[in-house]
Amino acid sequence: xxxxxxxxxxxxxxxxxxxxxxxxxxxxxxxxxxxxxxxxxxxxxxxxxxxxxxxxxxxxxxxxxxxxxxxxxxxxxxxxxxxxxxxxxxxxxxxxxxxxxxxxxxxxxxxxxxxxxxxxxxxxxxxxxxxxxxxxxxxxxxxxxxxxxxxxxxxxxxxxxxxxxxxxxxxxxxxxxxxxxxxxxxxxxxxxxxxxxxxxxxxxxxxxxxxxxxxxxxxxxxxxxxxxxxxxxxxxxxxxxxxxxxxxxxxxxxxxxxxxxxxxxxxxxxxxxxxxxxxxxxxxxxxxxxxxxxxxxxxxxxxx
Amino acid sequence: xxxxxxxxxxxxxxxxxxxxxxxxxxxxxxxxxxxxxxxxxxxxxxxxxxxxxxxxxxxxxxxxxxxxxxxxxxxxxxxxxxxxxxxxxxxxxxxxxxxxxxx
Numbered sequence: 001x002x003x004x005x006x007x008x009x010x011x012x013x014x015x016x017x018x019x020x021x022x023x024x025x026x027x028x029x030x031x032x033x034x035x036x037x038x039x040x041x042x043x044x045x046x047x048x049x050x051x052x053x054x055x056x057x058x059x060x061x062x063x064x065x066x067x068x069x070x071x072x073x074x075x076x077x078x079x080x081x082x083x084x085x086x087x088x089x090x091x092x093x094x095x096x097x098x099x100x101x102x103x104x105x106x107x108x109x110x111x112x113x114x115x116x117x118x119x120x121x122x123x124x125x126x127x128x129x130x131x132x133x134x135x136x137x138x139x140x141x142x143x144x145x146x147x148x149x150x151x152x153x154x155x156x157x158x159x160x161x162x163x164x165x166x167x168x169x170x171x172x173x174x175x176x177x178x179x180x181x182x183x184x185x186x187x188x189x190x191x192x193x194x195x196x197x198x199x200x201x202x203x204x205x206x207x208x209x210x211x212x213x214x215x216x217x218x219x220x221x222x223x224x225x226x227x228x229x230x231x232x233x234x235x236x237x238x239x240x241x242x243x244x245x246x247x248x249x250x251x252x253x254x255x256x257x258x259x260x261x262x263x264x265x266x267x268x269x270x271x272x273x274x275x276x277x278x279x280x281x282x283x284x285x286x287x288x289x290x291x292x293x294x295x296x297x298x299x300x301x302x303x304x
Numbered sequence: 305x306x307x308x309x310x311x312x313x314x315x316x317x318x319x320x321x322x323x324x325x326x327x328x329x330x331x332x333x334x335x336x337x338x339x340x341x342x343x344x345x346x347x348x349x350x351x352x353x354x355x356x357x358x359x360x361x362x363x364x365x366x367x368x369x370x371x372x373x374x375x376x377x378x379x380x381x382x383x384x385x386x387x388x389x390x391x392x393x394x395x396x397x398x399x400x401x402x403x404x405x406x407x
Contacts, residue, residue, distance in 0.1 A: 032397070033395060033396075033397055034337075034340045034341075034344075034395050034397070035340075036336075036340065040336035040337055040339075040340055040395075041336055041337065042336070043334060043336075055336065056336045057336040057339045057340065060336075060340075076397055076398065123376070123393060124374075124375060124376040124379065124391075124393035125373070125375065126375065128375075128376055130376075133335060133336075133337065133376065133377065134375060134376045134377070136332070136334075136362070136363070137362075137369075137374070137375040137376070138375075206373075207373070207375075227375070
């Protein structure tokens with residue numbers, strides 16, 4: 001029986017593992033893919049306290065080693081179901097069933113798709129969800145970025161230094177992203193903003209050739225692009241827990257700043273929880289809080 | 305087996321004319337997920353003698369990346385007798401890669 005099973009080895013999950021191990025709890029971290037979470041896609045982190053510059057890969061690796069060296073077991077299996085038996089809980093993966101006193105859900109989120117035809121088949125053939133990963137393949141080409149948040153603005157700015165033309169397409173008339181980034185973008189001669197518009201279709205032969213863009217009045221235009229970078233937000237990865245964990249209408253876990261879910265002994269940490277600010281430092285913060293709450297719960301239920 | 309660095313000079317010998325099937329890993333130093341994938345591929349290379357694993361740096365070998373139409377990395381291309389049979393994009397867990405190369 002584990003004291004805590006942490007689902008997800010991103011910044012929230014690994015921080016939780018560090019706190020739980022320092023309290024000498026028996027900890028298992030389950031990760032479906034690879035440690036680090038989405039931060040591994042970030043080239044340079046500049047807003048983490050005491051680290052002026054660090055790559056996402058280096059950050060993730062340091063965090064992973066720290067948790068591991070403290071004695072956290074880290075296993076690469078996907079948690080497909082969790083069960084609550086009051087006095088203990090179970091986490092089920094395709095290979096194993098694990099028993100634990102507490103669970104910390106730190107699954108994070110995945111890229112939201114546009115949900116238009118051919119999107120899936122054109123991934124890697126013109127469609128991308130990561131400008132810093134794939135931008136280099138579009139040097140001197142024409143690309144579009146769709147979205148209105150920080151990621152979309154940062155993607156457009158990053159790409160504007162590499163490519164010939166960037167079309168920034170957003171369904172509203174103003175951007176949610178940071179003013180400073182937006183102002184930088186407005187100075188760029190090769191960035192063209194297309195507001196109040198949606199990407200409604202993708203034209204391709206073997207790879208993306210052009211996109212159909214429709215404005216709010218229903219006027220359509222075809223724009224020739226080699227790449228379309230989709231930055232329309234993220235979806236929390238909570239579907240496997242829906243049976244017992246309360247989610248909001250967007251799929252985020254209904255847990256407050258104390259990280260408590262509706263089930264005693266199960267906590268939520270990081271981007272998969274209802275919250276205002278989703279940053280590296282707030283994910284780490286959630287990890288610390290969730291672990292501390294889990295430790296309290298374990299110590300209070302020792303005689304059970 | 306070790307992972308073999310492939311460039312324009314040894315591409316034909318190591319990939320097109322390879323007796324063993326080859327799993328090509330298109331990567332770059334600046335690509336975080338590629339760096340995450342590397343130790344997984346090293347493990348597979350060590351445990352497996354029937355498949356050759358080749359690494360192609362897309363910044364140094366733009367023409368090879370172009371030839372394979374790579375526009376997103378990490379990109380794994382599985383080649384048998386010189387011909388592409390399977391491809392995957394993005395960071396993959398070890399199991400998925402083993403399945404891809406038919407273990």
